[in-house]
Amino acid sequence: MPSSPAPTSKKTAPSAAQQVMHKLGLVRDIDLVLHLPLRYEDETKITLLRNARDGDTVQIEATVTQCEVQLRPRRMLKVTVEDETGNCVLTFFSFYPSQQKTMAVGTVLRIRGEIKGGFWGRQMLHPAFKVAGGELPQALTPVYPTAAGLPQPYLRRAIASALQRVQLPETLPPDTPPPVMSYWGDNGLQPMMGLRESLSFLHHPTPDVALVTLEDHSHPAWQRLKAEELLAQQLSQYRSKQERAALKAPRLTVPAPQAGTQTLVEQFLQQLPFGLTGAQQRVCREIAEDMARASPMHRLLQGDVGSGKTVVAAMSAMVCIASGWQCALMAPTEILAEQHFGKLVGWLEPILAPLGKKVAWLSGAQKKKERTAMLELVASGEAALVVGTHAVIQEQVQFHSLALAVIDEQHRFGVAQRLALRQKLAHKGLEPHLLMMSATPIPRTLAMSYYADLDVSVIDELPPGRTPIVTKVISDSRKDEVIARIGAQVAAGRQVYWVCPLIEESETLDLSNATATHADLSEALPGVTVGLLHSRMPTADKKAVMELFTAGIMGVLVSTTVIEVGVDVPNASLMVIEHAERFGLSQLHQLRGRVGRGAAASACVLLYAVNDNGRLSDTGKERLRAMAETNDGFEIARRDLEIRGPGEFLGARQSGDAMLRFADLDKDIALLEWARELAPVMLAQHPHLAATHIQRWLGAKSEFLKA
Numbered sequence: 001m002p003s004s005p006a007p008t009s010k011k012t013a014p015s016a017a018q019q020v021m022h023k024l025g026l027v028r029d030i031d032l033v034l035h036l037p038l039r040y041e042d043e044t045k046i047t048l049l050r051n052a053r054d055g056d057t058v059q060i061e062a063t064v065t066q067c068e069v070q071l072r073p074r075r076m077l078k079v080t081v082e083d084e085t086g087n088c089v090l091t092f093f094s095f096y097p098s099q100q101k102t103m104a105v106g107t108v109l110r111i112r113g114e115i116k117g118g119f120w121g122r123q124m125l126h127p128a129f130k131v132a133g134g135e136l137p138q139a140l141t142p143v144y145p146t147a148a149g150l151p152q153p154y155l156r157r158a159i160a161s162a163l164q165r166v167q168l169p170e171t172l173p174p175d176t177p178p179p180v181m182s183y184w185g186d187n188g189l190q191p192m193m194g195l196r197e198s199l200s201f202l203h204h205p206t207p208d209v210a211l212v213t214l215e216d217h218s219h220p221a222w223q224r225l226k227a228e229e230l231l232a233q234q235l236s237q238y239r240s241k242q243e244r245a246a247l248k249a250p251r252l253t254v255p256a257p258q259a260g261t262q263t264l265v266e267q268f269l270q271q272l273p274f275g276l277t278g279a280q281q282r283v284c285r286e287i288a289e290d291m292a293r294a295s296p297m298h299r300l301l302q303g304d305v306g307s308g309k310t311v312v313a314a315m316s317a318m319v320c321i322a323s324g325w326q327c328a329l330m331a332p333t334e335i336l337a338e339q340h341f342g343k344l345v346g347w348l349e350p351i352l353a354p355l356g357k358k359v360a361w362l363s364g365a366q367k368k369k370e371r372t373a374m375l376e377l378v379a380s381g382e383a384a385l386v387v388g389t390h391a392v393i394q395e396q397v398q399f400h401s402l403a404l405a406v407i408d409e410q411h412r413f414g415v416a417q418r419l420a421l422r423q424k425l426a427h428k429g430l431e432p433h434l435l436m437m438s439a440t441p442i443p444r445t446l447a448m449s450y451y452a453d454l455d456v457s458v459i460d461e462l463p464p465g466r467t468p469i470v471t472k473v474i475s476d477s478r479k480d481e482v483i484a485r486i487g488a489q490v491a492a493g494r495q496v497y498w499v500c501p502l503i504e505e506s507e508t509l510d511l512s513n514a515t516a517t518h519a520d521l522s523e524a525l526p527g528v529t530v531g532l533l534h535s536r537m538p539t540a541d542k543k544a545v546m547e548l549f550t551a552g553i554m555g556v557l558v559s560t561t562v563i564e565v566g567v568d569v570p571n572a573s574l575m576v577i578e579h580a581e582r583f584g585l586s587q588l589h590q591l592r593g594r595v596g597r598g599a600a601a602s603a604c605v606l607l608y609a610v611n612d613n614g615r616l617s618d619t620g621k622e623r624l625r626a627m628a629e630t631n632d633g634f635e636i637a638r639r640d641l642e643i644r645g646p647g648e649f650l651g652a653r654q655s656g657d658a659m660l661r662f663a664d665l666d667k668d669i670a671l672l673e674w675a676r677e678l679a680p681v682m683l684a685q686h687p688h689l690a691a692t693h694i695q696r697w698l699g700a701k702s703e704f705l706k707a
């Protein structure tokens with residue numbers, strides 16, 4: 001929007017504009033000065049009309065020689081102006097009488113707009129103008145993002161006066177080394193610009209600046225701002241980590257066994273049907289060391305789909321139980337929780353039974369009577385382990401002596417739920433240890449920034465004997481071939497998943513799709529048991545279907561994305577995903593991870609459909625290509641981050657307030673590393689500066705980052 005003494009600035013009452021500012025979050029002076037221009041206009045120069053080319057946006061100073069309203073072909077104001085080198089016709093289709101007056105013949109105007117036409121017949125359509133006079137500005141004119149009801153000139157004035165008023169005490173300790181930026185000179189070192197200096201510059205840059213450095217945010221003023229923001233994020237996370245370290249948690253140490261016997265943990269390991277991989281052993285050690293401390297663990301366990309996180313959870317539970325405490329495990333869906341329950345009962349009960357201890361099951365779907373019985377087991381401590389869905393954190397659940405909470409697929413849970421969990425589990429002034437598991441690998445830069453307050457363990461090795469999954473991208477016009485392949489797999493004793501897409505607009509449509517596919521496949525595959533699973537089914541039906549599939553009786557399972565997380569049926573070796581172009585990349589990877597869990601060679605077929613124009617969208621294409629090219633969850637995550645940005649990964653932390661506004665994790669790794677090194681030093685040596693810094697950037701928002 002060009003700058004002009006817009007009539008709207010007079011008509012809009014300040015209070016209305018202020019309301020809009022409030023809505024945009026522009027409340028404190030600091031909010032205003034952090035509201036940065038979208039772009040700039042150069043009003044520092046006057047161009048002679050002779051030198052203005054077709055298409056140039058220019059500022060001219062010229063005298064009105066003619067000003068008249070025409071009525072044909074439609075009502076418009078035509079104003080002719082000239083300077084000593086040429087003339088130009090200004091056209092306005094809408095105008096106020098006051099504007100017409102301003103442009104009276106003989107007036108010298110300062111006009112800004114885009115020149116159309118050439119030597120004989122220069123024109124400007126709706127240029128910005130004002131009566132000439134006053135000095136030319138020294139700096140570029142900022143153009144801010146704004147909204148209806150908040151005129152640009154009003155916002156400009158508000159920001160300029162906030163910039164005058166705002167307190168910006170330097171918070172970087174005097175001896176802070178600057179970040180190493182490869183593109184700043186030979187050794188990459190350059191002293192940091194001051195914050196006030198940076199902000200003044202970004203709002204009012206001098207006309208000699210290389211605009212590209214403002215656009216790509218590589219200018220030192222931008223660097224300073226991004227460094228500040230990343231530092232605030234790191235500081236607040238380190239601080240919440242410190243605060244947590246000051247809390248008390250039960251020390252979980254497994255008592256030494258009597259001579260000639262084994263600890264419970266050793267017994268557990270002995271009766272497992274497999275040995276732990278090196279990576280599993282390592283993360284188990286990391287977790288055990290954390291839990292042996294008197295402050296609460298907050299650890300994120302990352303491992304690609306199928307890397308074997310469940311047994312690590314079981315092992316951690318065993319350490320907790322052997323130390324004489326209770327453990328809870330919470331999963332986001334009934335199916336997944338149910339499966340964990342089955343597995344954990346199988347692994348743990350042989351060891352718990354002789355001690356008179358049990359594994360309890362809690363779910364929203366269970367009958368009142370069963371639930372009451374379970375609640376009693378939990379409250380009395382007879383249940384050493386409690387497995388379930390969100391039901392685990394409900395009001396009525398009273399734990400006897402809970403010391404460890406395991407959250408599977410943690411990104412599926414919200415901040416509020418995690419807070420509720422911690423509060424609920426607090427026991428006699430003690431906090432529980434928290435183990436969060438995630439199959440969506442978090443790219444390194446995200447882990448370093450948003451998850452800086454968590455300790456992270458990574459299972460970077462798959463259990464032995466897995467054959468890599470072969471992924472094929474096939475047009476859905478070849479569905480028949482795929483169905484033939486399903487027949488062959490089932491005949492060979494294998495099982496198959498067929499996933500139907502989620503249709504965003506309509507769950508009903510979604511369902512009818514799955515139902516139709518189920519009917520088609522049943523017809524095309526005579527003699528094969530084809531099952532159907534979708535989210536609207538009653539829990540008991542879901543359970544029955546899953547049992548048939550798990551037992552190997554059902555050859556093909558048609559489902560919507562309800563099987564996305566966690567489901568584990570090692571005999572399944574073929575995954576078909578219909579309309580794969582509609583799924584997100586991590587989601588596809590999760591789905592693919594349902595096969596390749598046993599020794600048999602597994603495949604994933606991504607069926608895609610072109611749209612009405614016979615095309616596949618670019619992002620759709622990119623995702624399918626990524627899937628075909630790699631099986632590595634971290635690589636997938638990296639590409640997903642490229643395609644979609646960080647929002648999706650943050651899951652529980654996905655609070656708009658906590659998001660970075662200026663820094664770009666892809667480009668600003670050097671700044672992130674700088675902030676990461678500085679934050680702990682600053683907290684230890686300059687706590688007041690650290691507090692001021694956090695307050696400036698996050699204000700009340702920093703609470704969000706702690707959950």
Ligand code: ADP
Pocket residue numbers: 274275276277280303304305306307308309310311439463464566568570597
């Ligand atoms: P995820 O990490 O995706 O949750 P799971 O815990 O479901 O993976 O494990 C995937 C499969 O691998 C399961 O069938 C599990 O029993 C098996 N498994 C886990 N660890 C090992 C191991 N060390 N050796 C052999 N199989 C294992």
Ligand code: MG
Pocket residue numbers: 309310408439566
């Ligand atoms: Mg899992």
